[in-house]
Amino acid sequence: MAGEITETGELYSPYVGLVYMFNLIVGTGALTMPKAFATAGWLVSLVLLVFLGFMSFVTTTFVVEAMGAANAQLRWKRMEARQDEEDDSSSSSASDSDVLAQDSYERAEKRPILSVQRRGSNLFEITDRVEMGQMASMFFNKVGVNLFYFCIIVYLYGDLAIYAAAVPFSLMQVTCALGNDSCGVEADTKYNDTDPCWGPLRRMDAYRIYLAVFTLLLGPFTFFDVQKTKYLQILTSLMRWIAFAIMIVLALVRIAHGRGEGRPPLADLSGIRNLLGVCVYSFMCQHSLPSLLTPVSSKRHLTRLVLLDYVLILAFYGLLSFTAIFCFRGDSLLDMYTLNFARCDVVGLATVRFFLGLFPVFTISTNFPIIAVTLRNNWKTLFHREGGTYPWVVDRVVFPTITLLPPVLVAFCTHDLESLVGITGAYAGTGIQYVIPAFLVYLCRKDTQLAFGYGTVNKHRSPFRHTFWVGFVLLWAFSCFFFVTANIVLSETKL
Secondary structure, X not given: OOXXXXXXXXXXXXXXXXXXXXXXXXXXXXXXXXXXXXXXXXXXXXXXXXXXXXXXXXXXXXXXXXXXXXXXXXXXXXXXXXXXXXXXXXXXXXXXXXXXXXXXXXXXXXXXXXXXXXXXXXXXXXXXXXXXXXXXXXXXXXXXXXXXXXXXXXXXXXXXXXXXXXXXXXXXXXXXXXXXXXXOOOOOOOOOOOOEEEOOEEHHHHHHHHHHHHHHHHHXXXXXXXXXXXXXXXXXXXXXXXXXXXXXXHHHHHHHOOOOOOOOOOOOHHHHHXXXXXXXXXXXXXXXXXXXXXXXXXXOOHXXXXXXXXXXXXXXXXXXXXXXXXXXXXXXXXXXXXXXXXXXXXXXXXXXXXXXXXXXXXXXXXXXXXXXXXXXXXHHHHHOOOOXXXXXXXXXXXXXXXXXXXXXHHHHHOOOHHHHHHHHHHHHHHHHHHHHHHHHHHHHHHHHHHHHOOOOOOOOOOOOOOHHHHXXXXXXXXXXXXXXXXXXXXXXXXX
């Protein structure tokens, strides 16, 4: 749940943390990036990708600084509690308890919260896993906390809608091609949802049948508690990297043999809206940083570790997208990039075609129940009142139902993955990746100065410590909101 303080868990080395962070960021969004690149043009895509990667790195350092400040507050409260216990025990044994109590109170009022003797201690060491919801509760007011949960919930709904559409869409593309005696999604064929799939069944009918089966099989997990096991994580990560490696190598081989069909433009402003959302979505990690970075055994060079991760991710995204847009024509690139390899002229081996075509089915299906349970728990946290409990029906029926139905209904109405990823990233993703970290770091800095004094230095403070960067991030977030909204309104007006 987003609002809990949990145990750090088993520690791992910084380089294992680097791999975990890489795996967290590189997910479903990467599969929709090639089409977004082809639509917006390679030059503007490259510039925007690098800039958004930099902005994501800035806000990641903001979250790490807020984690250090939150740990300092928790550690200081524990120290104060122990001090109060010692004061109480010593004052109770004194003969004149009233006078001593008054003296103790006056000392507490006059004593700086971070005493000189304590300045040498590592108050800001990140040892407690303080999730973003708990940090919001520590540094935001009630309205800010509610807005935080609202943003997280909208983002998770978008995540689930993308997952609920991606699996049936992949199954439809692969099996409808087989039903029409074809060995894949042909390069020059444009399918409509009304085209036949098997006999009298249309492609949209097949898609919705798969969606219903997907919901019936995975939906019930929303009503229970489920978590991703270590071995399941290793399996899905292994499948992901095998699939990505195969796609990059096959695209490079086709380009090297002179069979590359892509002639992407330098820039096409009409494609920037979706590219913006896809890139924001593809760099999303801020909400999971406490779980990811707290168990790192040595945090001395944490900022450098994160920077290295972002450089590697930028290189990977660039390699995947550029090989795609020069290998395939822009109008033949599909929303889910793996489906471009379900063609006989691209992949001769049927086993590889099926593996790549169905790859999203396996990996996304393992993530769907985990995201759904996370969303359900956030709903519970949002409406929770201190000391209160939910009736059984509300806890076990209402919350899981309002978690599951909206994304399934969205997926029932559309399977336009590029738009789903773009809108989720441009709105809720912008809030989580830019707005929340900016306000968190600004307020935690003020709180730290008030609590510990102006001379106190957070050992995990961001390299972007000037207030200018907070304002710049918020200005960029507002620009993203404005640009995407204006683009959608203008597009609808033209229609």
